[in-house]
Amino acid sequence: MAESPVVVAIDGPSGTGKSSTSKAVAVRLGLGYLDTGAQYRAMTWWMLTNGIDVDDPAAVAAASAKPSIVSGTDPQNPTITVDGTDVSAPIRGREVTAAVSAVSAVPEVRSRITELQRSLAAEAPGGIVVEGRDIGTTVLPDADVKIFLTASPEARAARRSAELKGKEAADLATTKEALARRDAADSGRKTSPLAKADDAVEVDTTELTLPQVIECVVTLVEEWKRRGR
Ligand SMILES: Nc1ncnc2c1ncn2[C@@H]1O[C@H](COP(=O)(O)OP(=O)(O)O)[C@@H](O)[C@H]1O
Numbered sequence: 001m002a003e004s005p006v007v008v009a010i011d012g013p014s015g016t017g018k019s020s021t022s023k024a025v026a027v028r029l030g031l032g033y034l035d036t037g038a039q040y041r042a043m044t045w046w047m048l049t050n051g052i053d054v055d056d057p058a059a060v061a062a063a064s065a066k067p068s069i070v071s072g073t074d075p076q077n078p079t080i081t082v083d084g085t086d087v088s089a090p091i092r093g094r095e096v097t098a099a100v101s102a103v104s105a106v107p108e109v110r111s112r113i114t115e116l117q118r119s120l121a122a123e124a125p126g127g128i129v130v131e132g133r134d135i136g137t138t139v140l141p142d143a144d145v146k147i148f149l150t151a152s153p154e155a156r157a158a159r160r161s162a163e164l165k166g167k168e169a170a171d172l173a174t175t176k177e178a179l180a181r182r183d184a185a186d187s188g189r190k191t192s193p194l195a196k197a198d199d200a201v202e203v204d205t206t207e208l209t210l211p212q213v214i215e216c217v218v219t220l221v222e223e224w225k226r227r228g229r
């Protein structure tokens with residue numbers, strides 16, 4: 001008999017290892033993978049490209065139904081398009097990163113993207129790992145396994161800096177400051193802020209290697225399966 005699908009929610013601030021962990025766990029367990037941050041980034045990219053003032057919540061709300069955002073959930077090849085255009089590279093740029101917290105704080109943006117996320121999770125045949133900020137609290141409160149990743153601000157900034165090296169390189173202090181600003185905006189907004197669900201398992205990844213974090217999450221999912229679902 002085919003196993004019934006498992007839904008795994010992984011939340012936490014930037015640089016805690018959500019994307020790398022979620023992708024690897026999904027590959028290991030044969031699950032789909034959804035990067036919800038990429039969806040908010042895609043919405044933000046569309047607003048910037050179409051000259052919408054991202055600091056005007058009413059303008060963002062009025063435009064939020066326009067772009068068609070499509071996410072591919074294969075963890076070996078996650079894709080994201082806006083109106084048919086592949087935006088996987090431009091959504092990682094500094095301009096989008098600086099504007100994404102403002103756009104994602106707008107309730108109309110969140111309700112639209114939350115709806116997309118719920119239908120992708122419901123459609124995933126073998127189950128899915130969904131990573132973001134409000135998955136365990138708001139998007140999928142009935143997820144089978146909920147994880148909240150944390151790490152020290154220093155570790156997170158060092159990881160991000162290492163990643164940006166050579167591209168849009170910024171020094172460690174600037175990266176740390178930008179992360180702190182985004183944390184504050186994402187945790188302080190009114191509509192489904194970044195938060196740990198009461199029933200999420202918190203994993204501090206500061207002193208862990210990526211393979212250790214992956215192993216930890218795989219073990220939690222396997223324990224859940226053994227407990228009889
Ligand atoms: N436990 C870890 N130890 C060291 N580096 C890590 C760890 N987890 C992730 N990384 C690295 O940190 C960077 C950010 O990880 P990522 O998965 O994108 O985090 P998030 O999705 O939470 O922003 C990546 O370059 C990744 O390889």
Ligand SMILES: Nc1ccn([C@H]2C[C@H](O)[C@@H](COP(=O)(O)OP(=O)(O)O)O2)c(=O)n1
Pocket residue numbers: 013014015036037038040041100101104105131132133134135182186
């Ligand atoms: N479920 C989510 C996911 C992301 N967001 C917003 C808030 C985040 O700062 C941005 C970008 O998220 P993303 O996961 O791509 O950010 P990092 O890769 O961790 O830097 O999107 C959100 O509001 N809700």
